[in-house]
Amino acid sequence: MLNNKNANTVVVLDFETTGLSPNMGDRGIEIGAVLIENGKITDRFQKLMNPNFRINSFIEDYTGITNAMVKNADSCSKVMKEFAQFIENHNLVAHNASFDKKFLDSEFKCARVKYAGTFACTMLLARRLYPLSYNHKLGTLVEYKNLPTEGVFHRALADAEMTAHLWLAMLEDIRNDFEIDNISFSLMKTISRKKASDVSAYLEKQKAKRQPRKQSNI
DNA sequence: TGCCAGGCCCTCTTTAGGGCCTT
Numbered sequence: 001m002l003n004n005k006n007a008n009t010v011v012v013l014d015f016e017t018t019g020l021s022p023n024m025g026d027r028g029i030e031i032g033a034v035l036i037e038n039g040k041i042t043d044r045f046q047k048l049m050n051p052n053f054r055i056n057s058f059i060e061d062y063t064g065i066t067n068a069m070v071k072n073a074d075s076c077s078k079v080m081k082e083f084a085q086f087i088e089n090h091n092l093v094a095h096n097a098s099f100d101k102k103f104l105d106s107e108f109k110c111a112r113v114k115y116a117g118t119f120a121c122t123m124l125l126a127r128r129l130y131p132l133s134y135n136h137k138l139g140t141l142v143e144y145k146n147l148p149t150e151g152v153f154h155r156a157l158a159d160a161e162m163t164a165h166l167w168l169a170m171l172e173d174i175r176n177d178f179e180i181d182n183i184s185f186s187l188m189k190t191i192s193r194k195k196a197s198d199v200s201a202y203l204e205k206q207k208a209k210r211q212p213r214k215q216s217n218i
Numbered sequence: 219t220g221c222c223a224g225g226c227c228c229t230c231t232t233t234a235g236g237g238c239c240t241t
């Protein structure tokens with residue numbers, strides 16, 4: 001089962017899109033992703049996609065992706081087929097994952113591609129692990145955790161890379177604060193569904209479970 | 219010009235409403 005995989009090996013992805021909802025006809029215009037293997041970024045994927053209609057000026061300004069840039073880009077279907085090979089059957093991570101999942105599901109459906117992974121969400125995790133952050137936008141969390149950035153925001157690969165660093169920071173914080181090694185993807189998903197006030201107690205229990213029992217001399 | 223979605227989560231709640239977060 002994919003949930004039992006180690007959280008140190010995942011694909012972190014980010015979509016730039018023409019809007020907020022594939023149900024309203026919005027499409028992906030860029031996909032960016034990084035592969036994390038054993039806690040290190042080992043590969044990257046970035047492609048622009050032609051949505052076959054004009055990108056509005058708000059999205060052009062917001063993302064910096066213009067109609068001219070996607071004019072000669074590959075179709076969403078072609079890019080999605082390549083992307084499916086990139087993610088293989090790794091588990092997936094995104095910031096506000098419900099947004100990226102609905103676009104991935106929609107674009108994969110158009111491309112007739114299937115995937116076996118499941119999503120974890122750094123936004124839900126950050127709300128629980130970093131309740132003192134001013135807010136839980138990706139840019140704010142990058143600053144809050146002093147994570148590396150090249151100063152580019154709202155481009156798919158840059159955002160995926162920052163999300164990857166945030167994911168790794170969360171794993172490190174759990175390892176350091178609760179002395180839990182070999183963190184599973186399943187554990188991260190469980191944390192993201194807990195009440196914020198219950199997370200510390202839950203992780204303390206996990207820590208106790210994983211500590212080897214002392215041998216009795218009696 | 220201004221609005222469009224949807225899952226999560228909190229509270230002035232649960233027979234609801236509104237803010238957060240993503241583009």
